[in-house]
Amino acid sequence: MAAPAGHTRLAYFEDMWALRAPATGSGCPQEEGGRRAVVLDATVFHPQGGGQPADTGVIVSASGGARFLVEDVRVKDGVVFHYGRFEDAAAGDGCGAEFTKGQSVTLEVDAERRKLNSRLHSAGHLLDSCMTNLGLHLEPGKGYHFPDGPSVEYKGVVPADQLQDKKIQLEKEANELILKGSKVLVSVFPYEEAAKLCGGALPSYISQDSTPRIVKFGDYPGCPCGGTHVADIADIGNLKMIVLSNILGNWHPENF
Ligand SMILES: [Zn+2]
Structure with a gap:
């Protein structure tokens, strides 16, 4: 099911068992509400809402060179923001080139949580x-x-x-x-x-x-x-x- 333009497709809506899935960067990891956030075309991360806490986990670049640790996930106006930090602070300098628009990444949700x-x-x-x-x-x-x-x-x-x-x-x-x-x-x-x-x-x-x-x-x-x-x-x-x-x-x- 396609998400409306500009919205993040909620992959867990259709398959909540997929804890590992590919996605595509929607732009430079941005500062949102004072925190760094990764925005993607789709996500298997459950954002906080409906009484349920957010998933945590990691987003890995295609090369494996950059790992973004997801500490919180929120949805605002149909866009899911994955808040967190780069495991290696240097990888997140500037834009964090491996997470920019069109780049493939892999999402991994913390299964225990x-x-x-x-x-x-x-x-x-x-x-x-x-x-x-x-x-x-x-x-x-x-x-x-x-x-x-x-x-x-x-x-x-x-x-x-x-x-x-x-x-x-x-x-x-x-x-x-x-x-x-x-x-x-x-x-x-x-x-x-x-x-x-x-x-x-x-x-x-x-x-x-x-x-x-x-x-x-x-x-x-x-x-x-x-x-x-x-x-x-x-x-x-x-x-x-x-x-x-x-x-x-x-x-x-x-x-x-
Ligand atoms: Zn419920």
């Missing part, structure tokens, strides 16, 4: 299924899938006298689903098909002209998501609920 981020993100979505299974039909809101205290917010209230029980039940349900395992489907679909996979309707912020990317756990209804996920629910490993409150629903996946 990606795996953790995917497990945390999937665990957040799994909680939605557990909520439904427990009869808690609350609409999921913001997710925070960072390792330092991941959480999911829901619109609505759990009666105060049920919080402790529900917390225990949610954790039990989550770990049962993890033990059972089920395929995780992540793909881009035509709007109508995407709506069907999500139980018939999509949130209004999704344009009817778009081809939404959907994540779907087993037989549960899917939902729109731009993040990365595990291949099977079993790969989440284990999930421990630390807090369930009417201010912020918090959980913590253990053994991560």
Whole structure:
């Protein structure tokens, strides 16, 4: 799928398993917001967003002579900025000629960090299924899938006298689903098909002209998501609920 002119093609959108891929420089590594940034025609790096932290890794020039260490990735107006520094400071002097427009580079995402981020993100979505299974039909809101205290917010209230029980039940349900395992489907679909996979309707912020990317756990209804996920629910490993409150629903996946 081609990206709009000037936009970076998000390769992980179509294939989130590709952690190593070629790309082409879009120009001189530039100073952006006081940091040095590499911009490419396409990227397998997941930029911070949707509650998921950025990937890290390295971008290597065709000759192998210049290595740019990617410490943070952000997307702005459709352009992905890979922030970081050249491993050898001298290679980055001036323009860093090997990264200029039209030059081939190879992208390598840090696999361990990606795996953790995917497990945390999937665990957040799994909680939605557990909520439904427990009869808690609350609409999921913001997710925070960072390792330092991941959480999911829901619109609505759990009666105060049920919080402790529900917390225990949610954790039990989550770990049962993890033990059972089920395929995780992540793909881009035509709007109508995407709506069907999500139980018939999509949130209004999704344009009817778009081809939404959907994540779907087993037989549960899917939902729109731009993040990365595990291949099977079993790969989440284990999930421990630390807090369930009417201010912020918090959980913590253990053994991560
Ligand atoms: Zn998501």
